Amino acid sequence: MTDIQNANRRLLAIQRTLAASGSWRRVLVLPDDARVDVSETQDPSQPTQVAIDGKVVGLYRTLPRSLALVISAVGTPHEHSAEHVPKFPLLEILAPAAADADAPATISIPDLWAIIYTLHTLLHTQETIPIVLSPAIKNAAELSTYLLHSGLARKRHTLPEDTSSAAEPEHFLLRQTFWQGAGTVSYHTRGWLRGHLAFMASAPFPYTQSFTRTPLVIAAHPLRPPKPRQGEVLYRRYIPTLGQMLEFTYFDLDLEGERPTVECEGEQVSPHLAAFHRWHNSDHVNRGWGERGPLQKHRAYVQALMADPGTMPVIMSWDGELMGYAEFVYIKENHVAAYVPGGAWDYDRGLHVLVGEQKFRGIHRSKAWFSAIHHALFLCDARTERVIGEPKLANAAVIKLSEDVAMNVNTVFDFPYKRSAMTWLPRERFFKYDVLSFWEDKDSPARK
Structure with a gap:
């Protein structure tokens, strides 16, 4: 059996499993007609899986921390007391391999955008979504560059002479830039404009x-x-x-x-x-x-x-x-x-x-x-x-x-x-x- 046949067989098995489980719900249909579903689990310690057309492309889970994107108060006496800036739970993004050892340990750029689209849909009241990319994602550095260079995310705000946030794993996904099409045009063909x-x-x-x-x-x-x-x-x-x-x-x-x-x-x-x-x-x-x-x-x-x-x-x-x-x-x-x-x-x-x-x-x-x-x-x-x-x-x-x-x-x-x-x-x-x-x-x- 060829590698392509093995891959198709595996994809069909995954699709049958998703269809039979009854524990998935439709969140989106992407502009390219790909269907996005998320798993529904009763155990909050288990990550949520994101599937596109029946294939798991990534997961996310909530970590026991909440973060606020403080901007104008940085460098002022209010920097550590800006309670008016909302805090949101920190999420970890994981590769499909976190759910299946035989699955990829990478996430493609178009699939990451679809995961982000899912998060901004489900968590639409949040102006920011703090995330970290799991260190087990083999192309985490590529994904971080994509997030920051496209404007989909930013790092913690610092004063110009402070570069410490560059080495930190936390990113803040920005609802405002996501809906402006950040990370779509010139990156992939899943965006709303056609x-x-x-x-x-x-x-x-x-x-x-x-x-x-x-x-x-x-x-x-x-x-x-x-x-x-x-x-x-x-x-x-x-x-x-x-x-x-x-x-x-x-x-x-x-x-x-x-x-x-x-x-x-x-x-x-x-x-x-x-x-x-x-x-x-x-x-x-x-x-x-x-x-x-x-x-x-x-x-x-x-x-x-x-x-x-x-x-x-x-x-x-x-x-x-x-x-x-x-x-x-x-x-x-x-x-x-x-x-x-x-x-x-x-x-x-x-x-x-x-x-x-x-x-x-x-x-x-x-x-x-x-x-x-x-x-x-x-x-x-x-x-x-x-x-x-x-x-x-x-x-x-x-x-x-x-x-x-x-x-x-x-x-x-x-x-x-x-x-x-x-x-x-x-x-x-x-x-x-x-x-x-x-x-x-x-x-x-x-x-x-």
């Missing part, structure tokens, strides 16, 4: 000035990057409280009929256009958007956005089922820029959204996709410092939703056609707060 957006995040589009002149806008602004391919997946994230994968895809008009089509008003059109047309002709969408009309009107509407360098039309879906539409915009060349107090910045982003399918409405789903849009906008360009919205002032539901994802109402202003609230979301606030885990939520179906 395709075009992942590429743009790995190589930010260089700055050079461009200009927009329209009946509504006269503005100098950075040249914007080219658009994705039609139908390209841009972002994927599993929402644990719903057990579904949220996906954003660049709008696909498919004018050449190269992909499967559906019938709409006597024509064969892309599923995206058919859904977009149907949604805009529904009463609940038309009340907010006012774009009811024939198929040709909606085709032309999307074509105009695709030709606009400052706007990206996106279709949203749950587990591949189309559910809504969004427009990702650059604020500086958008007509709302004239109303931004202090002026729009070069990489400010904005959004317009609709949920077309009634069964996908509701506060919990709305918080999931709304926060995910902001997540995608911040991830795809580190120069984006804020996302700005302009819902109708009378739309209390959208303003409440905005506040639920950490936005605030900055001001109130009048367009020629509506009175709006201007909502703001600074990057620092969005990633500092516990907005994205969705492991538990008072509004979720799992908690009712």
Whole structure:
């Protein structure tokens, strides 16, 4: 029997064992569709195993110590009395060999990221997770370098002349940097950004000035990057409280009929256009958007956005089922820029959204996709410092939703056609707060 056959046989045996044990629970589905499960043990002294697609890739256990990441008090009389800084239990990360002597004594970079993703999901209320890498992990030095160089973790804070923390085994995993995509782009392909957006995040589009002149806008602004391919997946994230994968895809008009089509008003059109047309002709969408009309009107509407360098039309879906539409915009060349107090910045982003399918409405789903849009906008360009919205002032539901994802109402202003609230979301606030885990939520179906 070959080594590959032996390996496959062993993997199948592990998968059968996991399936039969009944002591595992699903935590995540990664953006590459790999399933992440953790073992459930009644003995707290036993480590928790983390498995990806049935194969144990690592373990973690709680050590009898708690640590706080004290920063501003270091070097002051308050350094050892900063009780306001929360302490969290120290975890030890172990290789699969800790559970099975025949298993690897190493952890790969993509698998370590998945373990960290699991920890930030289960321990989502912790702004830091103190860890040590077991000295039995053969590539522990490589993993430590990855954690520190990617920004996923840091060492204890010290004064500049004190380098003692460099030799200490403790690392502090940072929730704020994890959700900013630390350790994903350029390291592996398991991150939330996919395709075009992942590429743009790995190589930010260089700055050079461009200009927009329209009946509504006269503005100098950075040249914007080219658009994705039609139908390209841009972002994927599993929402644990719903057990579904949220996906954003660049709008696909498919004018050449190269992909499967559906019938709409006597024509064969892309599923995206058919859904977009149907949604805009529904009463609940038309009340907010006012774009009811024939198929040709909606085709032309999307074509105009695709030709606009400052706007990206996106279709949203749950587990591949189309559910809504969004427009990702650059604020500086958008007509709302004239109303931004202090002026729009070069990489400010904005959004317009609709949920077309009634069964996908509701506060919990709305918080999931709304926060995910902001997540995608911040991830795809580190120069984006804020996302700005302009819902109708009378739309209390959208303003409440905005506040639920950490936005605030900055001001109130009048367009020629509506009175709006201007909502703001600074990057620092969005990633500092516990907005994205969705492991538990008072509004979720799992908690009712």
